[in-house]
Amino acid sequence: MNTKRWTYRQTLTPNQQAQADTLAASINVNPFLGRLLVQRGITTFEAAKAFFRPSIEHLHDPFLMKDMDKAVSRLLRAFENQEKIIIYGDYDVDGATSVAVFYGFLKKHYPSIEYYIPDRYIEGYGVSSQGIDYAEANGFSLIVTLDCGIKSADKVADAKSRGIDFIICDHHRPDTNLPPAVAILDPKQEDCAYPYKELTGCGVGFKLLQALCQQGFADEDELMDQLDLLVVSIAADIVHITGENRILAAYGIKKLNERKRVGLNALIEIAGFKNDLDVTNVVFGLAPRINAAGRIAHAKEAVRLLLCNDKDEAEAFAQEINKHNSDRRTFDTSITDEALNMIREDAWMVSANSTVLYKEDWHKGVVGIVASRCIEHFHRPTIILTNSHGKAAGSARSVPGFDVYEAIEACADLLEQFGGHTFAAGLSLAVDNVPAFRMRFDEIVKNRISPEQLTPLVDIDMDLELNAINAKFYNILKQMAPFGPENMTPVFASHDVRLSGTPTIMKEKHLKIEVFQPSPQGAVKFTAIGFGMADLYPKLITGKPFSIAYTIEENTFRDKTTLQLYLKDIRFE
Structure with a gap:
């Protein structure tokens, strides 16, 4: 059969x-x-x-995005008043490229900025208390988030009480409770009229820079030199390659193949690519190496590499990141084998409609990869959890046609936090809640998934x-x-x-x-x-x-x- x-x-x-x-x-x-x-x-x-x-001329007017005028106005005021600004990004590829694009471009024109990426294991996803403490202690009055922030209402409120403003650039689905930011740029807001909804976090940050350029801050042609980084975010985040993303990706691939960015070139060489790259090469060759920095060590290393202008330094960074990627592969292989054996040895799990696994000593940095590997063997929505600061935390992956985010949302009362997209999400919950969550999640999947969706397509x-x-x-x-x-x-x-x-x-x-x-x-x-x-x-x-x-x-x-x-x-x- x-x-x-x-x-x-x-x-x-x-x-x-x-x-x-x-x-x-x-x-x-x-x-x-x-x-x-x-x-x-x-x-x-x-x-x-x-x-x-595809033509750059067909990109949408950035000011069609809700709050874009507010975001531009607040940034221009910060420049005028010489305020200190933090560019705050997530630790995955989209976050690292977002920071490299936004910080790298602004730094050429405005000196009083730093970038900050939270530690995956100590601070976790999104805006952290440590990040806000750092901003307050060092006199920063404005934080621009990239690829995160839409779920951080309480942290943004805390920062506001300390006199720190936020501009949020995100592309994840918003909650009903939005952060009290000066501006929220997220085309997935229901009342946002922006015509294209599938931008990456880096893409949303790019649109803010484009709007700044249109207000005379810098030459827009100079901004287009950042498209080699933007295409990496588009490829790695597995977003739609249609409309605006397709235009940005097409130009970005051309820029990438011009090999003008020292840091990316070092990664391309260590990945063994000799010919021109395409999106697949980025997904499987560059993205895992950039991601490895944040999974095994700290994502700041990836940003340093992407911003690096010294060839020898870039090669040394790339070697180090490549080692992290090799370590990641080792974790990935051993944990995947362990996870598959756990399923095969449990009759209920073998016949279930979903997979939810928890083991406290699995490496948090590879659980998303392991979830994808499990789907290759057991074609069904999968969640892999490990212990993180006393909580069960991990990643979900889905199968074509099934919205894993909505299934997780239906279990919200059992969770501490969750967020993500149709096919990929992150979550955390009390360890004691894992058995109840496993049963509830499987029941929801059973009621919502079709038999066809459980068969590889x-x-x-x-x-x-x-x-x-x-x-x-x-x-x-x-x-x-x-x-x-x-x-x-x-x-x-x-x-x-x-x-x-x-x-x-x-x-x-x-x-x-x-x-x-x-x-x-x-x-x-x-x-x-x-x-x-x-x-x-x-x-x-x-x-x-x-x-x-x-x-x-x-x-x-x-x-x-x-x-x-x-x-x-x-x-x-």
Whole structure:
């Protein structure tokens, strides 16, 4: 029985198919690409031009965001009065890049600023009492938060009573009880008219800097030099790569590949990247290393690296962060193994609709990664908890289509704190409440999740004939990047596929095959790679036709570049 569920993103109506054919003709691409564009809401020549050629000119006016005028006014007053300002960020990649962008840009024009990132283990997420104490003791009168603050109403109220103002730049869902800040910039506020809701924390901070530039504070072209850092936040935070994020990401990838930032270059080199980077490289190569600083040591190290201008110093920082990342991998592997064994050894957990695990000595810095790893084996909403200052604290991850934040919110009476997004959240609760929370959470998941959501999904854009794949087809496909949520790398399915030659097993678990489809015009052969699919070898060598779901990538070997298929699944009819 096949363990994965194949679903097609959209079947075009006759009217949409006509649009696809017209569009394909007008931009001179094959009909498959026309269908692919219409599926993604691109139906006209003008829309296709905007999609394939993202332009900074299409960014929204920052002053459309609620409280932007108040935020700009307060900052300009601070500059005029020579006030001391703290740039306060979260300790993850979005937070570190936010601080590097905001502090790095402002510092060139205004000297009386510092940055502050809370210690993950001592202070925890959000605005901390220690941070406010530091601001008061050192004469800071304004704090600008980045990627945090929307959930810190009590801390902001405390700071206000001490004469310290807050500007909050956040992108997480707000509570009904908002902090008493001078300005709250968060497009997810219900009464915020800003047209694009999916900015990262770094993106919201960027919009504030853009608004400052429009008021004459600095040249906006200079601000665009920060887009190499902004794309790292977009990639790492797994936000939608549509609309404004897509424009920022497209320009950011170009900036990143110009390799002008010393700190990022050191990370790129130590990650082993030789060619141009894309969003996937950032997600899997750069983001974990930046994150490792905050998970294993202190996120200030990551900010120092991102702001570094000395090549030797940057290389030393990168080496240190790379070591943290190696340590993180060790923790990740051992804790994942332990977590999976805990599930397998408990009959109730094996048959549950969710996973909630607690162990007091797990490393807090990797629980989110472990939750994602568990979902690869048990495809269901997962929460991994460990002891942090006497509380059970940890991270939640979800499966496509299920809102884990809302499920956690339904258990609010059992929790101390929680926050996050549809697919990822953080929470803390009394250790004694973990068993009750596990049962309540599982009951909520059971009542809200569909059986289909508990089955791993292969989301397919369309059926494709292998003979339709050629260099021109792939070159157009490449121009649909940057890829990410809501603009994912296209996945195709081909049927009645045959083997050419004998499959190869690589490293005892991966599969390499050569495939073709019979065709009167002659069949084109492609190499296909299936990671973790070695167990399918016996079925493949029976010689029976099969179907494949795959993405198309370039593969360069010994200076020769060819198109290769990366298998998502193989289905035997």
